[in-house]
Structures are given as C-alpha cells and as structure tokens.
Amino acid sequence: MPKTADRRPVEEPAVQPVQAPSPVGGRGRRRLADQARAHAFLLGGLICFALFSWYPAIRAVVIAFQKYTPGSSPEWVGTANFTRVWHDPEFTAAWRNTLTFTLLALLIGFAVPFVLALVLNELRHAKAFFRVVVYLPVMIPPVVSALLWKWFYDPGAGLANETLRFLHLPTSNWTNGTDTALISLVIVATWANMGGTVLIYLAALQSVPGELYEAAELDGANLLQRIRHVTVPQTRFVILMLMLLQIIATMQVFTEPFVITGGGPENATVTVLYLIYKYAFLYNDFGGACALSVMLLVLLGAFSAGYLRLTRAEGDA
Numbered sequence: 001m002p003k004t005a006d007r008r009p010v011e012e013p014a015v016q017p018v019q020a021p022s023p024v025g026g027r028g029r030r031r032l033a034d035q036a037r038a039h040a041f042l043l044g045g046l047i048c049f050a051l052f053s054w055y056p057a058i059r060a061v062v063i064a065f066q067k068y069t070p071g072s073s074p075e076w077v078g079t080a081n082f083t084r085v086w087h088d089p090e091f092t093a094a095w096r097n098t099l100t101f102t103l104l105a106l107l108i109g110f111a112v113p114f115v116l117a118l119v120l121n122e123l124r125h126a127k128a129f130f131r132v133v134v135y136l137p138v139m140i141p142p143v144v145s146a147l148l149w150k151w152f153y154d155p156g157a158g159l160a161n162e163t164l165r166f167l168h169l170p171t172s173n174w175t176n177g178t179d180t181a182l183i184s185l186v187i188v189a190t191w192a193n194m195g196g197t198v199l200i201y202l203a204a205l206q207s208v209p210g211e212l213y214e215a216a217e218l219d220g221a222n223l224l225q226r227i228r229h230v231t232v233p234q235t236r237f238v239i240l241m242l243m244l245l246q247i248i249a250t251m252q253v254f255t256e257p258f259v260i261t262g263g264g265p266e267n268a269t270v271t272v273l274y275l276i277y278k279y280a281f282l283y284n285d286f287g288g289a290c291a292l293s294v295m296l297l298v299l300l301g302a303f304s305a306g307y308l309r310l311t312r313a314e315g316d317a
Contacts, residue, residue, distance in 0.1 A: 057297075064290040081291035085279075091292075093267045094275040098251055101182060101189075101271065105250040109190035109197075110243060116194070117201030118227070131202070135195035142192065146259035149188045150175070153260070175261050178268040185256040185269055193249070197242055204238040205231065237310075244307040248300055272296050 064081055066074040085091055120130055137145065152159045153174035161171040175181045208231065216226045232239070254273040257263055263270040263278075270278075272292060279289035 060290040060293050063286055064294045066287055068286045068290075069284055070286070077287070081287040082295075085288050085291050085295075088288075090267060090270060090275055090278075094270045094272045097182060097267075097269060098253070098271045098273075101186060101253055102247055102250045104183060104186040105189060105246065106243070108186055109194060109250070110246060112190060113194040113197040114201055114239075116198050117205055118231070120198070120202055121205045131199065134198050137192050138195035140192070142255045143259055145192045146188065146256055149191075149256075150260045153184055175269075176265060178265050181261055181265060181268045185253075185260065188256050188260065189250065189253060197246075200238065200242060201235070204235040208234045240310060241307070244303055244310070248303050248307075251296070251300060 063074070065076060065078060067077045067080075068074045116134060120127060120134070123130065140148075155161060155171070155173055155176050158174070160174060164171050173180055174184045212230045212234070213226055216230050221229065252273050253271050254277070257269045257271055257274045258277070261269040263274050273296070276289045276292045276296075279285045279292060
C-alpha cells in the first residue's frame with residue numbers, strides 16, 4: 001500500500017520581536033547636546049557678570065566702610081566715610097546739580113522725543129531717511145559728541161555764538177556761565193540720546209489701532225484732543241517705562257560734565273558721578289568714592305524697584 005503523507009504540522013521559525021527604538025536615541029542625544037551648549041553659553045555670561053558687575057559692586061559696598069588707599073592695607077572705619085562725604089560742601093552741590101539736571105532732562109529730553117515721534121508717525125514720504133537722521137547722534141561715540149559740542153559752545157569762535165552774531169542777537173557764555181552751564185549740558189545729553197527714545201515711541205505709536213483715531217475724528221476731535229484722549233492713554237505704559245529709565249540714566253550723567261566743563265564753573269556742573277570720580281582719582285580716597293556710590297546705588301535701586309513693579313503690574317493686567 002502506498003504510504004500516507006505525513007500530516008504533522010510544519011513548525012514555523014520563531015519570529016524575534018522587534019524592539020521599539022529607545023526614547024533616548026539620536027534625537028534625544030542631540031537635544032541633550034543642545035541643552036548642554038546652551039547652558040555652557042549661559043554659564044559664560046554668568047561668569048562675566050560675576051567678575052565685571054557683581055564682584056565690583058559687592059567690593060564697593062565693602063570699601064565704603066573702610067579707609068582704603070592703593071598700596072596700603074584697608075582699615076575698617078564704620079560709617080566714617082559716609083559722615084565725611086555728607087559734610088563735604090561739594091556733596092550738596094553735586095546732588096543739587098544732579099537732581100536739577102534730571103528735572104531739566106525730563107522737561108526737555110522727555111517731551112522733545114515724543115513730539116518728534118508724533119511728527120515722524122504722520123510723515124508719508126522719506127520716513128526711513130528721517131529715522132536715520134534722528135538716530136544718527138546715538139551712533140556717535142559719547143566723548144566725540146561731547147567734544148563737538150564743546151567746540152560748538154566755545155564763547156569766542158564757537159558756532160553757537162557765531163550764529164547769534166550773524167542774526168544780530170546777543171551771545172551767551174553757554175558752558176562758561178554758572179546760570180547757563182547746566183542747561184547747556186542738558187541740551188547736549190538730549191541731542192545725543194534721544195534717537196533710541198524716538199524709535200521706541202514711534203513703535204508704540206504705530207501699534208495704536210487706526211480705528212480709534214477714525215472714531216475720534218468722526219466725533220470732531222482735533223489733533224490735540226486725539227493726542228490727549230487716544231495717543232497718550234494707548235502709550236501710557238511705554239511713556240512711564242521710558243520716564244523711569246530716563247531718571248535712572250540722567251542721574252548717572254558723567255561724560256558731559258567731565259569732557260565739556262570739568263565740573264565748573266564754580267562747581268555749577270559737578271554731578272554725583274563726577275564727584276565719585278574726583279574722590280577716587282583726584283583725592284585718592286576710594287572709601288569716600290565708594291560711600292557716594294552706595295548712596296547713589298540705594299536711590300537708583302528704589303527707582304529700579306518701581307520700574308520692576310510697574311512692568312510686573314502691566315504684565316498681570
């Protein structure tokens with residue numbers, strides 16, 4: 001008889017299960033490498049801040065309570081540096097000039113950039129050209145700008161008095177007069193620094209919805225009314241921010257008094273920062289210089305706290 005076929009089932013080869021790729025594969029390693037590089041760059045920045053910002057600030061606070069001169073060991077004197085600086089006749093003049101400079105800078109250097117931004121916002125042609133013209137003084141190094149204005153204010157052959165003579169107008173002492181020196185420096189600082197402020201104001205103005213102006217025009221509002229009831233309320237946050245930043249910046253004015261007037265005439269343009277320079281590098285009194293620096297730090301810290309609080313409140317709104 002013929003043999004029957006073997007009907008036993010044929011065993012199939014075992015199939016090995018395919019393992020899913022590990023989540024920490026090539027993509028995960030690249031992500032970790034990117035994070036490591038980012039933290040390395042961040043660490044470099046923190047080290048630079050620690051060496052060139054935080055350490056000098058902490059060191060200045062320590063020296064403010066010491067009698068310290070280069071080449072000698074420091075000696076702790078407590079608050080003697082603050083007391084000595086407080087009774088210095090130049091101390092009162094420096095703070096008076098600094099606060100006056102800040103007030104004048106707010107009246108002049110705060111209003112002029114806002115008006116220029118309004119004018120630039122209304123232009124229809126050559127807007128980019130005038131933006132460059134307005135921002136150009138910011139690109140000039142501060143010392144170069146101060147030297148140019150020093151020649152401009154020269155009471156003899158300076159361009160300012162030559163222009164007044166050409167127009168048959170009375171000349172001025174400008175930076176050589178005790179009553180005109182400080183206001184002359186305010187004009188220099190306003191001209192040199194208003195470019196960035198104008199561009200910030202211009203960006204804020206361009207973010208105001210045009211429908212608000214159209215509605216105000218339909219209601220019969222004139223230009224001043226539109227600025228008062230539409231422009232200012234819509235840009236009030238930017239206005240307040242720039243006001244606080246300008247106060248902080250103008251209270252640290254140094255370049256213009258140092259280069260143009262040297263603090264004169266008769267201490268009419270001595271500012272707090274210029275007095276700090278005199279204590280450190282002319283009087284060789286680093287303890288007094290650091291005591292003045294701590295006083296200024298406390299005052300500017302209060303303004304900075306107000307700035308941070310205002311930005312946080314606006315962010316939460």
